[in-house]
Amino acid sequence: MSTASERYARLAKGPRPSPYLRSATGRVRVVGHRGAAAHAPENTIASLELGVREGADDVEFDVQRTADGVPVLLHDETCDRTTDGSGPLRERTSAAVSALDAGSWFGPSFAGERVPTLAAVCEWAGRNAAGLSVELKQPAPGEGLPVDDGLAATVIGLLRERGLLDRAVIHSFDHPTIARVLALAPEATAALLYSGPNLADPLAIAHSVSGISGLHVRWYWISRELCAAAHDEGLHVHAYGLPEPLERDAVLRMVELGVDSLSADAPDALVALLVGEGLR
Numbered sequence: 001m002s003t004a005s006e007r008y009a010r011l012a013k014g015p016r017p018s019p020y021l022r023s024a025t026g027r028v029r030v031v032g033h034r035g036a037a038a039h040a041p042e043n044t045i046a047s048l049e050l051g052v053r054e055g056a057d058d059v060e061f062d063v064q065r066t067a068d069g070v071p072v073l074l075h076d077e078t079c080d081r082t083t084d085g086s087g088p089l090r091e092r093t094s095a096a097v098s099a100l101d102a103g104s105w106f107g108p109s110f111a112g113e114r115v116p117t118l119a120a121v122c123e124w125a126g127r128n129a130a131g132l133s134v135e136l137k138q139p140a141p142g143e144g145l146p147v148d149d150g151l152a153a154t155v156i157g158l159l160r161e162r163g164l165l166d167r168a169v170i171h172s173f174d175h176p177t178i179a180r181v182l183a184l185a186p187e188a189t190a191a192l193l194y195s196g197p198n199l200a201d202p203l204a205i206a207h208s209v210s211g212i213s214g215l216h217v218r219w220y221w222i223s224r225e226l227c228a229a230a231h232d233e234g235l236h237v238h239a240y241g242l243p244e245p246l247e248r249d250a251v252l253r254m255v256e257l258g259v260d261s262l263s264a265d266a267p268d269a270l271v272a273l274l275v276g277e278g279l280r
Helices: 004-013 045-053 094-098 118-125 151-161 175-184 224-232 248-257 267-276
Strands: 029-032 058-065 071-073 131-136 168-172 189-194 214-218 236-240 261-264
Touching: 029 045, 029 267, 045 058, 045 118, 058 151, 071 118, 071 151, 118 151, 131 151, 131 175, 151 168, 151 175, 168 175, 168 214, 175 189, 189 236, 214 224, 224 236, 248 261, 248 267, 261 267
Parallel strands: 029 058, 029 261, 058 131, 131 168, 168 189, 189 214, 214 236, 236 261
Antiparallel strands: 058 071
């Protein structure tokens, strides 16, 4: 591993170190998964708001576009699971999607909650200081569906217009989409999502897209070697997918291995655990 002086000399010549590094923030960041998905209907304003109230530093949400090109928050390719509608989101207009009930499936107290547009989320974010963890959803290649080539440009344009680009980390399992994000906005904080495996070269995936700021990796593929190598190049490491209810030993293991942030459906539980261990 390089010395500290060599590391900082290299970073001074290349991309800036990630603002999400634990060494920069002074603590492990908590990311509310789809807002506070354990306590409110995922990817809704109600869930994002609750995630902030429960102490999350950032709220994560999924973005894809409707038939008429409007970016909205939805995880699945279809509306079936989390709304009272059905069928592929891509085949519905934004007006049709806005009429769907996205809350009743979770509980009667959330009846009438809507699928928010990204514009509505930006308006909400303008009223608070929450960090935005924005996942750009694209179909997996094996599904045989076309990639939405305009998604990156639409999202970047809206975040930039609303003055929120510097409060967002943009990530995706579709790495060409992240390359597109950075081509459009080299100043953006962008990360690559992947679920494993344990690589002989811990940064082989990181080096496939120039200009990224971080790696978002499924928790059980996090290693000390990955975190050390990432930090050596100024990249943050985020661990997602920890089983919930959270287990203290698993969370502390992630922290000890060197992760900079963790996500949870119940951000309040993660915050409480970290506070109890003197980590926040």
